[in-house]
Amino acid sequence: xxxxxxxxxxxxxxxxxxxxxxxxxxxxxxxxxxxxxxxxxxxxxxxxxxxxxxxxxxxxxxxxxxxxxxxxxxxxxxxxxxxxxxxxxxxxxxxxxxxxxxxxxxxxxxxxxxxxxxxxxxxxxxxxxxxxxxxxxxxxxxxxxxxxxxxxxxxxxxxxxxxxxxxxxxxxxxxxxxxxxxxxxxxxxxxxxxxxxxxxxxxxxxxxxxxxxxxxxxxxxxxxxxxxxxxxxxxxxxxxxxxxxxxxxxxxxxxxxxxxxxxxxxxxxxxxxxxxxxxxxxxxxxxxxxxxxxxx
Amino acid sequence: xxxxxxxxxxxxxxxxxxxxxxxxxxxxxxxxxxxxxxxxxxxxxxxxxxxxxxxxxxxxxxxxxxxxxxxxxxxxxxxxxxxxxxxxxxxxxxxxxxxxxxxxxxxxxxxxxxxxxxxxxxxxxxxxxxxxxxxxxxxxxxxxxxxxxxxxxxxxxxxxxxxxxxxxxxxxxxxxxxxxxxxxxxxxxxxxxxxxxxxxxxxxxxxxxxxxxxxxxxxxxxxxxxxxxxxxxxxxxxxxxxxxxxxxxxxxxxxxxxxxxxxxxxxxxxxxxxxxxxxxxxxxxxxxxxxxxxxxxxxx
Numbered sequence: 001x002x003x004x005x006x007x008x009x010x011x012x013x014x015x016x017x018x019x020x021x022x023x024x025x026x027x028x029x030x031x032x033x034x035x036x037x038x039x040x041x042x043x044x045x046x047x048x049x050x051x052x053x054x055x056x057x058x059x060x061x062x063x064x065x066x067x068x069x070x071x072x073x074x075x076x077x078x079x080x081x082x083x084x085x086x087x088x089x090x091x092x093x094x095x096x097x098x099x100x101x102x103x104x105x106x107x108x109x110x111x112x113x114x115x116x117x118x119x120x121x122x123x124x125x126x127x128x129x130x131x132x133x134x135x136x137x138x139x140x141x142x143x144x145x146x147x148x149x150x151x152x153x154x155x156x157x158x159x160x161x162x163x164x165x166x167x168x169x170x171x172x173x174x175x176x177x178x179x180x181x182x183x184x185x186x187x188x189x190x191x192x193x194x195x196x197x198x199x200x201x202x203x204x205x206x207x208x209x210x211x212x213x214x215x216x217x218x219x220x221x222x223x224x225x226x227x228x229x230x231x232x233x234x235x236x237x238x239x240x241x242x243x244x245x246x247x248x249x250x251x252x253x254x255x256x257x258x259x260x261x262x263x264x265x266x267x268x269x270x271x272x273x274x275x276x277x278x279x280x281x282x283x284x285x286x287x288x289x290x291x292x293x294x295x296x
Numbered sequence: 297x298x299x300x301x302x303x304x305x306x307x308x309x310x311x312x313x314x315x316x317x318x319x320x321x322x323x324x325x326x327x328x329x330x331x332x333x334x335x336x337x338x339x340x341x342x343x344x345x346x347x348x349x350x351x352x353x354x355x356x357x358x359x360x361x362x363x364x365x366x367x368x369x370x371x372x373x374x375x376x377x378x379x380x381x382x383x384x385x386x387x388x389x390x391x392x393x394x395x396x397x398x399x400x401x402x403x404x405x406x407x408x409x410x411x412x413x414x415x416x417x418x419x420x421x422x423x424x425x426x427x428x429x430x431x432x433x434x435x436x437x438x439x440x441x442x443x444x445x446x447x448x449x450x451x452x453x454x455x456x457x458x459x460x461x462x463x464x465x466x467x468x469x470x471x472x473x474x475x476x477x478x479x480x481x482x483x484x485x486x487x488x489x490x491x492x493x494x495x496x497x498x499x500x501x502x503x504x505x506x507x508x509x510x511x512x513x514x515x516x517x518x519x520x521x522x523x524x525x526x527x528x529x530x531x532x533x534x535x536x537x538x539x540x541x542x543x544x545x546x547x548x549x550x551x552x553x554x555x556x557x558x559x560x561x562x563x564x565x566x567x568x569x570x571x572x573x574x575x576x577x578x579x580x581x582x583x584x585x586x587x588x589x590x591x592x593x594x595x596x
Contacts, residue, residue: 007544
């Protein structure tokens with residue numbers, strides 16, 4: 001995924017999604033839908049009622065930031081799970097949070113991002129807090145720990161373009177990545193170092209993720225916003241061995257949904273790559289009581 | 297693509313460890329009281345003396361004294377500072393004051409002028425990443441709130457890596473400093489150094505974006521708790537001068553080499569370690585910074 005970082009923009013921009021209402025957030029989603037539309041597993045609701053995404057002027061799947069009121073909304077950061085790729089807005093886990101708290105959600109989640117982009121966007125948001133509304137609470141859904149962004153010189157003529165890796169990193173840390181995407185020399189060098197060092201000898205990875213979680217929580221806490229952290233158990237990558245997290249007082253609540261059968265209705269989202277409404281309901285069920293204590 | 301003009305060097309930081317609830321712990325500097333440190337040691341001094349680059353006053357090495365606190369910073373214990381009544385300075389060896397007495401370093405001269413003590417978080421070999429990380433830990437762990445923070449931003453292309461150690465123990469870190477020569481004692485460091493040399497200092501936009509994020513993180517963190525900040529960098533550390541992101545930031549550039557009046561090039565104004573600017577330069581840095589710092593303090 002490509003994002004723009006510009007000094008005159010209060011947050012990272014997703015240029016191709018700005019001010020747009022559309023049926024698919026990215027090309028692969030359309031391809032997946034076309035391929036699977038006649039599958040018996042496809043939820044028929046997605047065939048009957050079009051799923052439309054509406055993105056604001058910076059490209060986020062949320063209302064314009066100025067339309068939120070200070071201390072009267074909950075902010076959510078995360079990856080495509082929280083962005084709600086393949087889901088109607090009311091099916092995403094945080095729609096239940098909104099009902100529980102009686103507050104709207106500002107959805108800052110971006111598909112294809114890792115902790116580093118969340119940290120950067122948190123920094124930019126708090127940096128611009130004089131111009132942006134202050135959230136009552138912030139919920140972080142932390143993506144797979146191995147995700148990492150890079151920047152290419154050749155793409156940075158009009159503002160730095162950040163590209164975020166979304167490698168499939170297995171439970172043992174093995175990387176399955178399409179090397180055909182390595183268009184430039186710096187991408188190749190990034191990928192080599194990433195594969196041979198970053199996810200193989202993981203101490204730098206541990207530190208980087210710890211720093212990102214520390215940054216996001218500390219900055220929002222400093223302006224008086226409460227924070228809550230959770231992640232899918234499948235995204236934990238070696239966290240048990242991570243000294244920094246184990247001894248830190250920032251707790252990330254783990255959510256397990258692997259007991260839900262793929263055969264259940266509403267298991268998959270429209271793209272059949274992301275979890276469906278049933279899984280999102282389960283996420284809310286598992287974090288509800290802990291979240292209540294933070295938000296209410 | 298042009299790489300930087302100098303090769304890179306693995307700047308081993310003596311036993312620096314990351315703990316989850318405090319600043320980076322500089323094990324190699326903890327509680328040092330005396331003439332030498334790992335960075336400014338007797339062997340180096342003998343070599344420098346023999347080469348004739350040192351001012352005469354350093355023939356007696358004991359004219360420079362160091363005093364480090366219990367986690368390896370050249371300052372008092374943090375809890376001895378009174379909230380709102382000191383200036384916090386964060387930077388690299390130019391702020392740590394390597395080769396100089398603490399009382400001779402630019403920030404001490406500013407502190408004397410404004411009658412405010414200095415908390416010196418200068419960290420030899422550090423880049424912006426270390427400054428930003430220490431800032432977050434400082435705030436997260438509720439250390440005394442300073443009246444003002446001065447960031448001296450080090451060379452842009454420094455980068456820290458974390459060494460692989462036994463699991464479930466504090467990690468050791470190293471910072472790669474583009475400067476002298478390259479050594480790679482093990483496969484892990486070799487991978488990092490190759491990356492630095494072939495990628496990070498050649499295709500520079502990634503480093504610019506990272507430095508931008510460190511600046512933003514550190515400044516935003518103190519701004520969020522109501523502490524003003526001032527940022528400067530020495531002009532020979534400003535490799536990002538043409539980068540549009542940095543041009544948007546408030547960063548004063550301070551000339552590192554002044555060509556002082558009556559400067560005798562055969563007797564350079566260097567610190568005792570022979571590698572850092574000497575006392576006359578420190579006075580000049582303080583003089584250049586003084587109006588800006590005075591203006592901020594007046595506004596508080």
